[in-house]
Amino acid sequence: MTSKSHPERDPVEFVRAAFDWLDEDDAPDASAETLDDAFALLADQRRRLLLSVLHTYGEELTLPDAAEEVAIRETGHNVADIPAEQVQEVYLSLYHDHLPRLVDAGLLEYDQERDLVTPDGLSQNPR
Template sequence: MTSRSHSELDAVEFVQTVLDWLDDRDASAETLDDAFALLANQRRRLLLEVMRTYDEELTLPDAAEEVAIRETGHNVTNISPEHVTEVYLSLYHDHLPRLVDAGLLEYDQERDLVAPDAV
């Protein structure tokens, strides 16, 4: 029998918890695949976390800064402006459109504002 690391045990416990939770739901395989695909990327999860934390509209530059802080674990003064710009660009071109299309966030391009979807 192979021993597992602490992080592997955490992952196994998490998967088992998710599977137990799913047993109580009536979701199609396609819905589950779409949900897990949206959550598969850490930067998307961090953006959703930022928006849930603030629970109000933020400028995309402010949201990108918050994502960079959470991503690196550093204060914004210790993060290079290039990294924050890279986060902003990836959010703008990739992650934000996916989350908007899914109905999880709203985006006002004219004002560069991101908001939690008012479901």
């Protein structure tokens, strides 16, 4: 067996840290189903990027602005260097797939009329 070097965070370390956190006295009680749901929400990179964008800004963003920022983070390029079709594809996948899942989970709010996404469930200090 050979050992692999991971240039990014080691997933084993992340899993260990998650279980250490769950074992802490002040950690919330989490059933296996709750953990499965949380990991399913975080399994998709685009959802993680959207959550990261909203967490970084900490305020409502239009979905087109959020889609641009997700596209930038996915590609590592400036928005001027990303084809408009690619940004549109990100927008559509967020709108039809990822955003509804995150809204249903209570992590984000979405005002369709104004096309605004709010990081309500991501607040570190719940209201």
